[in-house]
Amino acid sequence: MKPHARRLDGFRQSTIRAMTERCVAVGGINLGQGLSRTPPPDDLLDHATAHFASADHSYSPAHGDAVLRQAVARKLAEYNGVHVDPEHGVVATIGATGAYNAAVLAHLDPGDGLLLPEPFYGYHRTVAEIHGVVPQPVRTDAPGFRIDRAALEAATTDRTRAIVLCTPGNPSGHRMPPDEIEEVARFAADRDLLVITDEIYEHLYYGDEPHRSPASFDLLRDRTITVSGLSKTYSIPGWRLGYAAGPPELIAPLRIAADALSVCAPTPLQQIAARAFTLPDSFYARTRQDYRRKRDRIAAAFRDAGLATNDPEGAYYLLVDGTPLGGDSGEVAETILSAAGIATIPADAFHLGAAPYPYVRACFALTDADILRVEEHLSEVKWP
Structure with a gap:
């Protein structure tokens, strides 16, 4: 054997x-x-203690419990400036990595190229390679770690189909400002690329400027899958709750992939964790x-x-x-x-x-x- x-x-x-x-x-x-x-947060733990027994302990729908999907959609509209349909535009997953895994499986074929700005989160590379997708590193330089058009052009081939954006970045801590997002947006539109964002650290930033989601920019609105989750902001990585959101035509195949990969995220934790989105x-x-x-x-x-x-x-x-x-x-x-x-x-x-x-x-x-x-x-x- x-x-x-x-x-x-x-x-x-x-x-x-x-x-x-x-x-x-x-x-x-x-x-x-x-x-x-x-x-x-104490409020989330207290809510979990009070409501765990009465939560649904069966499977959720493949794209997630309605309570969590609706909470995610409200949060995306109010915080990210990204408007999605909670029924057809959100999928709850096993962590943000689960959402990314489903996005790659759903939209990229073996041999397709995926642009990964360096330094990148290691799982972005590993997941791509396991699915037969070819990582194409895009050079960025310390201390700014900005993505520019020349580096994107140098990394792109005729097999390139998508790009991953991580903001704030892991490991760099770089936050993409509007002009950088716009430069990437123009490139993605010119090349007709899918954009997958990883925004798991969206609430953790140290300047005065608010978080900017790439999908809130006009050129990226229809070609972006927004990936995030609850692990980092609320210090609950062991709950393994993430989500992918975007236009229905991008989310429909991702929903099939997520179902095949893990059936559903933990139902009672989905229902309980929706409370996190009500924190002040x-x-x-x-x-x-x-x-x-x-x-x-x-x-x-x-x-x-x-x-x-x-x-x-x-x-x-x-x-x-x-x-x-x-x-x-x-x-x-x-x-x-x-x-x-x-x-x-x-x-x-x-x-x-x-x-x-x-x-x-x-x-x-x-x-x-x-x-x-x-x-x-x-x-x-x-x-x-």
Whole structure:
């Protein structure tokens, strides 16, 4: 019997999960995986406790429970400026990655090209490759990480069918401003490309400008699948609730794919989690303020230890420059883990080839107790 399907040849466990296991084995502090160790909102937990028994414990419709779909549609209209039909334009999924997986399966054939601006979220590449889709990296440069027309042209071939936009970006923290979205929109229209957005960090940003969803721009409205979820904003990644939204003609095949992949997202959690969309604006403001404070503390700790960081505009990751430690990004991550007891993710996980410089990603979605431990470890570290 052969050991596995040939489509998995060359694939290994994700670097993010592998580093989490390494961290657990050495008793380290995990700044690698985005585990959202900050607590969920009390209102949501209280609602879950009060209503779990009375929730529906059977299957939901394949595209999701009506309560959640309607809540998502209202939120998209009010917050994102994206108007969708909750019956035909929204699909609830097993996390945002489930929505992305269904979008790729529904709309791209093996051999099709998918533009991925680097640095990219590793699962965007892995999911594409498992479905036989060819990742086409689009170069962006630190510290701005802006996508420009020249880089898009250089990465595109006659097989290119779609582009993924992640804003705020994982791992970069870059937020796409309107002029950048418009430049990408013109390119996508000229090339007739599908646009898949990942907006899982849409509420986590640190400047004054609000989040801008690509699908709210005229040129992208009819060609964009918006992907997001509840994991990051509400610190409930284990609930595995995401969604895809867009025009009915784009969502109809995605609905079939999502059904085939997982039947449905957990019904009682869908119904309970819809409560999250009723939280007041003050919750989001407090959340951003709290993450900004955590970002600044972790960044200061790395800088005091001699390692420069970027200044992310959104999401909850820092890019830490490991150049002073020597070696490639994998060696830098090993040095930080062995010398400081802190797990990070090497840059090569976010690039199709070698990263342009030896940085690592560090997550700051931590409890204050863990942030204090990070500060203590880095204040005492002696680099080899």
